[in-house]
Amino acid sequence: MKIIYSGTQENAYKIAAETFAEYWEKITGSRPDVEAATDNRLPEGEIVLIGSDAANPLTHQLVKRRVIGRFGIRYGSDDYQLLSVVEDGRNILVVAGGCGRSTIYGVYDFFRLRGKLEYFWDGDIFHHRGPLDITNLNKTEKPHFKYRGLRYFAHRGAHRFFPEMWNLEEWQKEIDWALKKRFNLFMMRIGTDDLFQRAFGLPYPPEDKIDPDDPKLPHPRTALWPLKHRGEMREQVLSYARERGFVHPEDTGTMSHWYTPAPSSFFEKHPNLPMLGGEKTPWYAQKNVAVWDIETDRAVELYWRLTETHIREFGGGQPRMFHTIGLAERLYGNTEDENLQLKLYTLRRTQEQIRKHYPDTPLLIAGWDLAMWWKSHDVKALCDELDPSKTILFDYNADQGGRNTYREYETYKRFPWIFGMLHCLAFNNEMRGNYKMLGDRLKEASSDEKCLGFLLWPELSHSDTFILEFLAEKGWSPERLSEGELVDDFCARRYPHDLRKAWREIWWRSTRLLRLVQWGEGEWPVSGFDLEFHHRLLESEQFCDLTPERMAYYKARYEEVKQELSYMGGVLNAMAKLLPQTYENEQMRRDIIDITRAAANLALRTFFMAHCVRLDAWRSNRCGKSEIKISEDIIRKTFTLLADLLEQNDDFSLALSMERLKKSHPVHPETERLLKENASCSYCRNQTYEVVRHIYLPEMDCYFKKLNTKLEKDDKSPFLAFERDSDGKGTVAGFCELPVSKMKKEIGDHFLETPFSEMGFVRGPSQENLASILAGFKENLNAYLDIGGLP
Structure with a gap:
């Protein structure tokens, strides 16, 4: 067999041909020859032609001789067709894409259809090894949404979840997976790497010392790998993606943010650069992360220099899309109207600067600030002044529980928009999602011709295998799978035939549980309940300040869950x-652990709520101390089991993540401390092994001791928030500031000072230990429910 592509077209066709040969060999054991077409003559034997008649001269000959009539694709689009034909007694398979990228889609789809090969973020799954048939195939695929893809964000922690921890080979694997899922857009939001150095000729920070700017910043940004190396890798990653046809939006406008701070050397070079005054958000008032005065031409031109440098150095010289966050997460002026007018003006100036250089390239306006800091009628008014032929509102809060943003904004069937799912913040690395709600909203979005895309825009990656498959399937064909069919399809593709029935039952019940954890619901309007307050027991007030409103919510939530x-x-x-x-099997073991993590997280949330209700009821003699003690004991056991569970897979360990970093490239000497600070800071606290074992558990012990003091003294005065240090400063970045106790500082300091070498696994990974942990969780669930109803 020969695989033939055109050597004169974009490189994606060669990549498609080589990919076909690679997977043919993996499945059949033999590797076909790959050749560039040199003339118009078809060689003897079976042939696979890569490219439509517009891209491959041999395919053109088949059309010219009417062996093929016409393809059912839209040329230049993401459509593709797999077509078998017979000519002169030999079999020919044509993989005809509307472009190079969609031709690669077609290659991967062939092996899914004929090779029973399935593609997941954590690896390919081969359900067949042996001969493959290229005959009797005629399949045409067309995507519903124009844009399909996801974001990679800037926090740091365990390797699985945080792209800033990935090396070049891992990025290439990720981009290949994105192609297999037929995505066409992704965005690296992991900071700007060495963009400032390239744009303004600034010195690089020292490689053996903490970045001198770190003490000034709300979040330390010292690079774990040398910044110059990170910049070189960024070049390679984006070049790899560009060769495969990916759209990568170019960031523009007021780019200053916590993950894109300006080095102090920039201000030394531009000493009189005016800053935008009237900043009311203290965590962005510091000069390195503050916005330059967008009202001045100088600030606009300096911001643009960052954009044009990224286009030139990283973007291949030709932007396909722009992206701006505006004045995200910031408040200005003395009135709401002053703040709004400045934000509108900023977007207008950003548009003007883009159009001066690129009159027709589309601009994505990110929806985070719109959803959190704008009034809905102001977003509607914003759309009225935007050019719908060049601007897209990226509503990545469209999955927010408790509200429907695209309806509130009236963008639905009125203005070009993209349905985006935030799905999870940096502190939510467990599975979640109300698929009934998501399916209903996506069905509504897919009926709107002005809805141009379906994107996932989370703050971490790979946290939820199920949502990634939902994204891929629904982004291509939103009408294909109903809510009830999602689980069947997932299990049929991920598991061996003899285990699918058992897995189907597991996932069907698990997705019912997951629907109870959808970001934006619960206490979100008041306190952002997605912060997982059982991870912040000594700094949050949710489980110690037992207000009547909170107790009413906790009781109702307990009954629901x-x-x-x-x-x-x-x-x-x-x-x-x-x-x-x-x-x-690593993937099935991961699924067992992930499902258990999700259940444990919801259980701990719910147990703490119920415990608070019992504490409050004790004050009025409606609950006894023995019942409260039983509740506490079960919570302690459950939390300890979570730490044990996270030992059962390498995904959750900071120490193991650091070792992976070291294998790829020499790391900064302060990497261990930097990782600890990043993973244990209030905002980023999630299910990370060392943080759970060495921070959450000691904090839980202090939490119970403090509350139990009232019980021991028979003090039935109201339970109030823990005292705050006299110099205490809230450590949650962004929209929440929570009280911090002295006990928390002592535990945190001990965590930072204890080396990873002294934080080894207690039980360690084994089949026997995992079985014991699952049994322990089951026992604790049953025991807590057996305590009885809430008073």
């Missing part, structure tokens, strides 16, 4: 039974 939690015992038992057949 307890039935689904009661069913999870059966799921845990079912997964334990699968362990002998699944433990050695």
Whole structure:
């Protein structure tokens, strides 16, 4: 067999041909020859032609001789067709894409169809090895949404979840996976690497010392790998993606932010650069992250120099899309109207600067600031002044529970927009999602011709295998799978045939549980409940300041959740039974751990809520101390089991993540401390092994001791928020500031001072330990529910 592509077209066609040969060999054991077409003569034997008649001269000959009539694709689009034909007694397969990128889609889809090969972020799954058939195939695919893809964000922590921890090979694997899922857009939002150095000729920070700007910043940004190396890798990553046809939006406008701070050397070079005055958000008032005065031409031109440098050095010289956050997460002036007018003016100036250089390139206006800091009628008014032929409103809060942003803004069927899912923040690295709600909203969006895309815009990556598959399937064909069919399709593609039934039952019940954790619901309007306050027991007030309103919510929430939690015992038992057949398979073991993590997180949330209700009821003699003690004991055991669970896979360890960094390139000497600070800061606290074991558990111990003091003294005065240090400063970046106790500081300091070498696993990974942990979670779930109803 020969695989033939055109050597005169874009490189994506050669990549498609080489990919076909690679996977053919993986499945059949033999590697076909790959050749560039040299003339118009078809060689003898079976042939795979890569490219439509517009891209491959041999395909053109088949059309010219009417062996092929016409393809059912739109040329220049993401359509593709897989077509088998017979000519002179030999079999020919044509992979005809509307462009190079979609031709690669077609190659991957062929092996899914004929090779029973499935593609997941954590690796390909081969359900077949042996001969492959290229005959009797005629399949045309067309995407519903124009833009499909995802964002990679700037926080740091365990390797699995944070792209700033990935090396070049891992980025290339990720981009290949994105192609396999038929995405066409992605954005690296992991900071700007060495963009300032390239744009303004600034010195690089020292490689053996902390960046001298770090003490000034709200979040330390010392590079774990040398900044120059990171810049070189960024070049390579974006070049790799560009060769495969990906759209990567170019950031522009007021780019100053916590993850894109300006080095102090920039201000030394531009000493009189005016800053935008009237900043009311203290965490962005510091000069390195503050916005330059957009009202001056000088500031506009300096911001533009960052954009044009990125286009030239990283973007291949020709932008396909721009992106701006505006004045995100900031408040200005003395009135709401002053703030609004400045934000409108900033977007107008950004548009003007783009159009001066690129009159027709589309601009994405990010929706985070619009959803959190604008009034809905102001967003509607904004759309009225934007050019719909060149501007797209990127509503990546369209999945927010408790509100429907695209309806509030009246962008629906009125202005070009993209349906975006934030899905999770940096502190939510467990699975979640109300798929009934998401499916209903996406169905509505897909009926709107002005909805141009479906994108996932989370603050971390790979946290939720199920949502990634939902994104891929629904982005291409939103009408294809109903809510009930999502689980069946997922299990049919991910698991061996003899295990699918068992997995289907596990996932069906698990997705019912996941719907109870959708960002933006619960206490979000008041306190952002996605912050997972059981990870912040000594700095948040949610589980110590027991207000009547909070107790009413906790009681209602407990009643809503307890039935689904009661069913999870059966799921845990079912997964334990699968362990002998699944433990050695990394992907199935990961799924068992991820489902258990999600259940444990919701259980701990719910147990703490119920415990607070019991504490408050004790004050009025409606609950006894023995019942409260039982509740506390079960919570302690459950939290300890979470730490044990996170030992069962390398995904959650900072120490192991650091070792991976070292294998790729020499790291900064302060990498261990920097990782600890990043992962344990208030905003980024999630299910990370060392943080759970060495911060959450000690803080839980202090939390219970402090609350129990009132019980021991029989003090029935109201439970209030813990005292605050006299110099205490809230450590949650952004929109929340929470009280911090002295106990928290002592525990945090001990965590930073204790080396990873002294934070080793307590139980360690093994099939026996995982089985014991699943049994322990089941026992604790049942025990808590057996305490009885809330008083």
